[in-house]
Amino acid sequence: MSRSSFCCCRHLIFSFLFLLLSFLTQVRAATEEKKNVYIVYMGAATSSPRGSLWEDHIQLLSSVLERTEAMQERLVYSYRNGFSGFAAHLTEEEAGAMVQKPGVVSVFEDPVLQLHTTRSWDFLQYQTDLKRDSNPSSDSDTLTQGSDTIIGILDTGIWPESESFKDTNMGPVPSRWKGVCMEGRDFSASNCNRKLIGARYYNDTTKSKGEIHEQTPRDTVGHGTHTASTAAGISVPGASYYGLAVGTAKGGSPGSRIAIYRVCSSNGCRGSAILAAFDDAIGDGVDVMSLSLGASAYLRPDFNEDPIAIGAFHAVDKGITVVCSAGNDGPSSSTVVNAAPWILTVGATTIDRDFESDVVLGGNKVVTGEAINFSELQKSPIYPLIYAESAKLNSSSDEDARNCNPDALDGAKIKGEIVLCQHSQRYYSKREKMEEVKSLGGIGLILIDDLERAVAFTYGEFPMTVISSKDADDIFSYINSTGNPVATVQPTVSVTKYKPAPAVAYFSSRGPNQQTENILKPDVVAPGVNILASWIETNSSSGVPAGQKPSQFNLLSGTSMACPHVSGIAATIKSKNPDWSPSAIRSAIMTTAIQVNSEKNPITIDSGSMATPYDYGAGEVSPSGSLEPGLVYETDTNDYLQFLCNYGYSISKIKLIASTLPEGFECPKDSSADLVSNLNYPSIAISGFKGKEGKKVNRTVTNVGTEDESEYVATVNPPPGVDVQVIPEKLRFTKNIKKISYQATFSSSASSPVKGDSFGSITWTNGKYKVKTPLVVSSD
Template identity: 60%
Template sequence: MKGLVVLFPVLFLFLGSFFGDAAAAQGSKNGVYIVYMGAAASGKGSLRDDHAQLLASMLKWKKNSIIRSYKHGFSGFAARLSAEEAHALSKKPGVVSIFPDPVLQLHTTRSWDFLKIQTDVLIDSVPSPSLNSQDQESDTIIGILDTGVWPESESFNDKDMGPIPTRWKGTCNAGNDNVSFSCNRKIIGARFYDIEDDVVAKGQSPRDMVGHGTHVASTAAGQAVQGASYYGLAAGTAIGGSPGSRIAVYRVCSPQYGCTGSNVLAAFDDAIADGVDVLSLSLGGSAGIVRPLTDDPIALGAFHAVEHGITVVCSAGNDGPSSGSVVNFAPWIFTVAASTIDRDFESDIVLGGNKVIKVFIISFVNPNKYNWGESINFSNLQKSPVYPLIYAKSAKKDDANENAARNCDLDSLAGALVKGKIVLCDNDDDMGSVVDKKDGVKSLGGVGVIVIDDQSRAVASSYGTFPLTVISSKEAAEILAYINSKRNPVATILPTVSVTKYKPAPAIAYFSARGPSPLTRNILKPDITAPGVNILAAWMGNDTGEAPEGKEPPLFNVISGTSMSCPHISGVVAAIKHQNPTFSPSEIKSAVMTTATQTNNLRAPITTNSGAAATPYDFGAGEVSTTASLQPGLVYETTTLDYLNFLCYYGYDLSKIKMIATTIPKDFACPKDSGVDSISNINYPSIAVSSFDGKEGRTISRTVTNVAGNNETIYTVAVDAPQGLNVKVIPEELQFTKSGQKLSYQVTFTSALSPLKEDVFGSITWSNGKYKVRSRFVVSSKSSKSY
């Protein structure tokens, strides 16, 4: 995706070798296969008999072939095998699946303040405890599966924190960095996973040498750091969602090997035994690659983690805005999309004097100023428009293609025509990144670049001291009109400034992956959205490549992606777990989803970055509320039985399901009606119905649990249904008399339209005057596109 390089210019250029399709292909050919053998025999780390026997025979058969062994939360191992050997092993007793070790991708402050402001303004709810209160004490443990951590960051100080929880069973493995890397009462555990399980090479440790993991960890649970900024931008107090929580670091990604599935599974296995409460994974596969659940390392690890009471939060992916691009779509995973906040980074363009333009913007203090650009640059150009401005097409080499020239592609521009000028470049041919265009113009002596890109306009990337800004095609038309009307057009690019209270916000980021789920349309994915654009958080302390010329490496950085939205939800989940320690992972997910908002700071429906109305395929249940989610009133508990039934409905046979699950009733059997349409009936906080026939209709059941106390209360239902769809809820009232009480209801969908012309959306809200519990729904017809 073009936007990935734009979003993370340093991160993805440096790590491009294992975040793209080429890396995925390499991962499938490295000779390592994962042998998944389902549930572990016990929680004490002892190997199951068939696992032990197969492992013993493997060791005799192929010396040094075993890379990893999984034995805590589930059973299996990773080994170097030929395709023929893998096929032979797949026939062995106890083997559920065997698949090549995949290479996964990273999906890579004001945000918490914005979420609180949104909640205060838009939600009329019961007063709730304050999320990320600096004096909040919590023993909740968040496990971060990522690129490691920079422990010296001030975000991870353990000042005023109490003793490490006695239930923590993990370790602090500093590897070859034991001189400087140390854990404390904040970072209470650290592990790392490289391709060789028993060899620790020079430099191998949990230390973050990328920055991504540090950014993620501090967003979820960083301590409050006053005066944080990115070289003066986004200045303020940086703080995580649950600053009182503890952090356990699992470095599963490395520049050498990427984020391999075998490492991810090993981290899941260790984290289950270590005793974490929440697992946060800002990584996943690529859109378009739909593996069976038993071949998906994140889905497998998450299933067993949830069985052990651990909430697993994952990013939805950065392959948006294409439909059906969402990843991490298993129903037991909490899947997070990305949205904007009300802070903008503004890099303005000043054009030369023009009478018409001066009149048009006379209300501005500077009549020649256009508030158009979006980027982070520390331009040292003069503030007055004294630099010649040229459209790149006009600087074309004689032998160059015109399309390549207007896109400022490599070797397409004449240096004599570019030198000393600001160049206006298109960015619509996918031949190079914005950074490539900058470097090309700079090498020819150009003094600045204006890039036209409707998508990346919404995401600020850092270009150091070089004057560069990104505008939309609408603003480009104005600048081109100016260029064409003047014999000697001139301009300048101003250094970036932060703008807060920007409207409208939130909006769904263009890169954020979209539903419907390619696994099944009968589960709505993504589940939720959270801030993921221009997020300030801690960074590794030695990143000279990120530092502008003449500056020290940054202690904080601003980056974007669903990688950044995921830890926002992880922090909220940790706060809910602290507030409601008996909540199961599904009840926590329900608390977040049913209290989400669908309204922006203009009190209008949330839109996408393009301005179109957003749907649950874009944002799931909506944007997270940091207060209402702490006291949800009612919750939907998706039980282990629901997940077992899901596997039945999806097509797995009973023998395989019994091998996979740890907690399975002895008398469990797949329901007689086990078609995929039955997936709609698992007790999920949202409702998705596919292959809908309006005349036949469809009836769906749900059960809610009262978590608001023992006072008697009555909830009444309100339905928001689209035109042409009839939605009837029975009963229309639910009367609760005690805490923990469960009551069920049915929803019947009918329509005179058969088939529906398009997928339609609505909501069902239960309210008792104090709490509002909303479930979003989507109904799609048989003619809807499959992914």
């Protein structure tokens, strides 16, 4: 072979090897890309030492891998406190093999859940049915409320320097606390104190190697700081949002300790991190867990593939009350999430404070608007006013122009004018429409929006407000009656004692509970509209009025804001009743809830229509009433296991989920979804009601009132079309008889049988306490 032929051959060989190596590298890379984080749930943790559980997880993980590799690179989290399992990088094939392994309950891809993004406490106290001491509590008294309880907040972290988290006059940290204060970026152990007693963070498992993780418990979003201060912030006088909503900001349980678990970022909340936080919080020793986050109503996982439902089940099994937001997918029906019966699920309502930004027309006619802006326009109506449709581009549709959609308006026609727009199309947000008008030279914006009218959004210094379609008629009449219409948009003012309040917020997710209609959800509602609470420090000047520093407080709306209100109440109840179970605490909150507004009329939705238990559950929470419930409905882990039987889980799966089972426990042969109604819940929901067949539901109540000797009498407000008989009609409690069962029989009313949904109540009263249970009967 000639030298040139040899060189050519060698070149071909090297080229072939290079191509082969490149191909193998690409194949390997493609294989690596197929790996996602999966959660392997293995039910209750055994009594084995923590180390041995970790070894069990490693052994199980290695059993599905085709080749030996560093397990640490695959393993993300190992759950070993309240439940067993792990999160790991797996291929789809490996995950499929894992689910077949003995001891595995479920395997599912790591989901991304979303955040459900003061005066409210004063309003709640004002609303309560019970008489309160007219003398306000002193600061020292306030700090004793919940001083021995610990609230775990699973959220975006915390801003420890906030005034709400100072530990002045607080006693020593409870000795049972086992948690830590993790150090991280811009966060040291000294940031914790006797108020903020613990802090942990969890990295985003989706980030590629080489990317910088936000390795810190510090809040860079603001959401976690806001919810933590709402639940347990100390009293901070003189709080406001740039002079709006001036007053004392405080949490529901100002003496409680806070432990923060940073499971979310601006990109969402990883299910694997949420489970890790549940696992840590159980081991740390929290009393209440507060989660203002959850799945979308349209991607709702089953209980055994829902990180929140899984973690909450085992937390409740350990005596921890878990409070979750209901979601922000209202007002559509069947949108409530976090609906497992062991979770206390919270919807959102308005309070008696409004943020008015009024429109003044020529002739000084005033149209009431709702928004938060710091307009610097003159208060006299001297600015030209134009309806958006009159400024449309030739290339756009009338509808797009009316809605001020991007690229629909002629800038030459709206420059220097206040623009009146519709918000009937929701392809673009209100803020996007504001930016469009502003970029084209408009000097103000009036938006017509009936749905979101009751929630004040923040627009900084731009003169923008939102009005109802009814009030818009006055503006249209004015525009059509004059050749040169003028107006102005006034800066926002806070209005208190606004009536009627509360009303169910439009965004608050509604029932019926799609996962099991025989459990009513949400359980209760609480203030969640324009709530003032602590905020993070920021260098951004966006939205900051000229000449002012960024506010240490912010106004936010969402069931995220409602959830910590109830978490604070639950912590206060736990402090006063340390032996109470999570179900007793939930019952106390539900049966003392209020169904009337400040005008003593039934609570409405924010459009004015009467609300139902699908909107508000048992009603608006009563902080003082829940401290004296009289009777409580209690459920334990065995009751929830029976629920899972009726829900359709096999006994083999239930045995894996539970830490212990009663001797001989089996799912009854007649287990069915219809029997879910018999769970000893503080509400009664019956679906698929057949009037002729009737329905019998059993309940048991426990006397926790101050009197050992007490007689309660039932008052029934039957759902329309339903006859309800309660047996017995009287419950006589003695020193030795603390628990009594009763049966409620539902049958069709001869005059008008149930069609659709029908609502009523059963109230037990002894003259001092009223214990109210909502009833929902559905023919569907």
